Amino acid sequence: MIRLFKVKEKQRELAESANGKPPVKKQSAGELRLQKDISELNLPKTCTISFPNGKDELMTFEVTIRPDEGYYLSGTFVFSFQISPIYPHEAPKVKCRTKVYHPNIDLDGNVCLNILREDWKPVLNINTIIYGLYHLFTEPNHEDPLNHDAAAVLRDNPKMFESNARRAMAGGYVGQTFFPRCI
Amino acid sequence: MAVSQPSKSRDLDRLLLRPGHLAGPNFEPGQELREDIKEYVKVLVVGAGGLGCELLKDLALTGFRNLDVIDMDRIEVTNLNRQFLFRLEDVGKPKAEVAAKRVMERVNGVNITPHFCRIEDKPLDFYSDFSIIVLGLDSIEARSYINEVACGFLEYESDDNPLEETVKPMVDGGTEGFKGHARIIIPGTTPCFECTIWLFPSQVKFPLCTLAETPRNAAHCIEYAHLIKWNEVHGRKSFDPDNSEDMQWVYSEAVQRAELFGIPGVTYSLTQGVVKNIIPAIASTNAIISAACALETLKIVSGCSKSLSNYLTYNGVEGLHIKVTEFVKDADCLVCGPGVLIELEKSVTLKKFINQLEDHPCLLLTRVSVSYRGEKLYMQAPPELEKETRSNLDIPLFDLMNGVSRDIINVNGMAGKGDKKQSCMRKLRIAFKGVDGVADIDMAGGA
Numbered sequence: 001m002i003r004l005f006k007v008k009e010k011q012r013e014l015a016e017s018a019n020g021k022p023p024v025k026k027q028s029a030g031e032l033r034l035q036k037d038i039s040e041l042n043l044p045k046t047c048t049i050s051f052p053n054g055k056d057e058l059m060t061f062e063v064t065i066r067p068d069e070g071y072y073l074s075g076t077f078v079f080s081f082q083i084s085p086i087y088p089h090e091a092p093k094v095k096c097r098t099k100v101y102h103p104n105i106d107l108d109g110n111v112c113l114n115i116l117r118e119d120w121k122p123v124l125n126i127n128t129i130i131y132g133l134y135h136l137f138t139e140p141n142h143e144d145p146l147n148h149d150a151a152a153v154l155r156d157n158p159k160m161f162e163s164n165a166r167r168a169m170a171g172g173y174v175g176q177t178f179f180p181r182c183i
Numbered sequence: 184m185a186v187s188q189p190s191k192s193r194d195l196d197r198l199l200l201r202p203g204h205l206a207g208p209n210f211e212p213g214q215e216l217r218e219d220i221k222e223y224v225k226v227l228v229v230g231a232g233g234l235g236c237e238l239l240k241d242l243a244l245t246g247f248r249n250l251d252v253i254d255m256d257r258i259e260v261t262n263l264n265r266q267f268l269f270r271l272e273d274v275g276k277p278k279a280e281v282a283a284k285r286v287m288e289r290v291n292g293v294n295i296t297p298h299f300c301r302i303e304d305k306p307l308d309f310y311s312d313f314s315i316i317v318l319g320l321d322s323i324e325a326r327s328y329i330n331e332v333a334c335g336f337l338e339y340e341s342d343d344n345p346l347e348e349t350v351k352p353m354v355d356g357g358t359e360g361f362k363g364h365a366r367i368i369i370p371g372t373t374p375c376f377e378c379t380i381w382l383f384p385s386q387v388k389f390p391l392c393t394l395a396e397t398p399r400n401a402a403h404c405i406e407y408a409h410l411i412k413w414n415e416v417h418g419r420k421s422f423d424p425d426n427s428e429d430m431q432w433v434y435s436e437a438v439q440r441a442e443l444f445g446i447p448g449v450t451y452s453l454t455q456g457v458v459k460n461i462i463p464a465i466a467s468t469n470a471i472i473s474a475a476c477a478l479e480t481l482k483i484v485s486g487c488s489k490s491l492s493n494y495l496t497y498n499g500v501e502g503l504h505i506k507v508t509e510f511v512k513d514a515d516c517l518v519c520g521p522g523v524l525i526e527l528e529k530s531v532t533l534k535k536f537i538n539q540l541e542d543h544p545c546l547l548l549t550r551v552s553v554s555y556r557g558e559k560l561y562m563q564a565p566p567e568l569e570k571e572t573r574s575n576l577d578i579p580l581f582d583l584m585n586g587v588s589r590d591i592i593n594v595n596g597m598a599g600k601g602d603k604k605q606s607c608m609r610k611l612r613i614a615f616k617g618v619d620g621v622a623d624i625d626m627a628g629g630a
């Protein structure tokens with residue numbers, strides 16, 4: 001390619017920036033794939049998505065879940081999504097922004113959902129994750145605990161778990177921990 | 184034939200001054216070639232770490248005179264065993280600057296310009312200036328970024344052949360312990376990084392509940408400190424893997440965690456390795472991979488031999504194994520592919536354009552969403568974005584593309600017919616008829 005480089009270098013020396021229009025960064029493959037996921041979303045009525053930075057900045061967004069059954073009926077739970085530039089090679093980073101009394105979500109918003117970590121595959125998509133999060137509310141499980149205490153109560157005394165979850169959602173203490181109202 | 188002035192490197196002369204059976208098609212051996220490489224070729228080395236140090240040295244000794252190196256890191260004590268251009272007194276200084284200085288001190292006549300910054304900080308013009316880009320990186324993100332920049336310069340002729348003067352070749356090296364790879368990327372001809380991104384294994388991620396409840400090894404303790412304890416203590420302040428205080432904090436938390444569960448093996452370097460997903464580097468692997476990359480760079484530039492086709496793997500874990508695999512390009516690659524050429528009248532509205540895609544024989548696309556340079560022109564879902572973009576449907580695409588005569592747009596939707604439909608993404612090369620530039624090129628193509 002040396003001949004080409006030589007020609008190009010000579011051209012450049014002759015006419016600095018003669019070609020006029022500056023190059024523009026193309027959309028990354030990750031952005032394009034995310035855009036596809038978003039444009040194909042098919043969410044249940046209990047889930048909504050919003051883009052705080054507008055329609056042209058999809059790499060961060062929020063998903064709100066309002067369960068219509070189970071322990072968390074009528075609560076409102078907000079999750080933030082952060083998408084990597086190499087999505088879907090890497091799973092989205094998801095945090096729960098609503099403090100929740102939940103066996104699989106800790107008090108800092110970390111979520112134990114297999115498809116967000118060990119079982120993530122590039123064929124999965126944003127829709128799958130949102131359904132996965134929704135299921136955490138309809139079927140919390142004590143086998144993958146992130147909130148150890150909540151998991152133990154769910155396992156040993158589901159009635160008490162139910163009343164704890166209600167109290168937390170209404171805004172109140174469970175043990176030493178205060179939960180802001182989210183109903 | 185006049186007697187050639189011998190260069191400092193006899194071996195290089197053997198490659199560049201004599202014809203050969205393995206030479207590439209445009210090879211013109213001779214002294215002029217040797218001098219032209221010095222004068223006209225500008226090489227960018229991305230990364231000044233273990234591999235980058237080797238690359239700079241090798242490229243300088245291969246006869247390249249105009250080199251630039253870009254790296255955002257500063258030198259750490261733990262680098263000194265293999266990043267051989269650095270000395271103890273350099274700790275804390277930018278890698279790019281010290282590496283450039285050291286190679287210039289040792290190799291006469293070479294000119295190396297260092298850039299101490301992130302690769303994203305440079306404008307695209309910066310990258311377009313180089314004849315060839317050589318990558319000595321350890322992250323998928325950085326490779327992916329450079330690949331998108333380099334492939335972004337690529338333009339195609341109307342017959343879908345790459346326009347030669349827009350091709351920005353890359354040579355990519357990578358090492359992990361005793362394993363490594365060297366590959367060449369000629370955008371439009373060989374697969375780009377994105378075409379074969381599946382070659383890179385996904386990072387191992389432990390379930391959070393395992394980290395929180397049942398840690399079994401040192402890595403679990405480190406990830407607990409990094410992912411769970413950090414948030415608990417620092418709230419939303421994000422962890423910076425390049426900040427040694429942050430790393431030290433994670434390390435000491437991991438040690439405490441390990442003691443609690445009676446787990447051995449947490450060290451500072453393991454902490455760095457787990458958090459940054461880095462396998463300890465081996466100096467000889469870097470040297471071998473760098474040599475392969477430097478040679479490929481010379482071959483691409485000079486044509487003195489056929490280029491690697493196109494991906495070499497090296498494995499020195501047990502004995503030694505080297506293999507070259509010819510990967511194939513993804514014709515529909517969104518990054519390096521030509522895209523489907525579509526010629527349009529200026530008056531065609533977005534809605535009419537979307538309808539045309541359904542009947543286009545190469546596309547057969549329904550439920551189409553469209554974006555142009557990151558701007559969402561139309562989104563099928565979710566409802567609020569559909570509503571927000573709906574008014575664009577009645578506007579001519581030419582106007583939505585700001586009156587540009589030809590450019591790339593991206594669409595996605597359902598392709599195919601009947602029950603064989605599947606969701607897909609497509610790159611389209613839009614050219615508007617009757618706008619300056621378009622007619623010329625069409626005539627050139629037909630002449």
Ligand SMILES: [Zn+2]
Pocket residue numbers: 374375376377378379513516517518519520
């Ligand atoms: Zn590609």
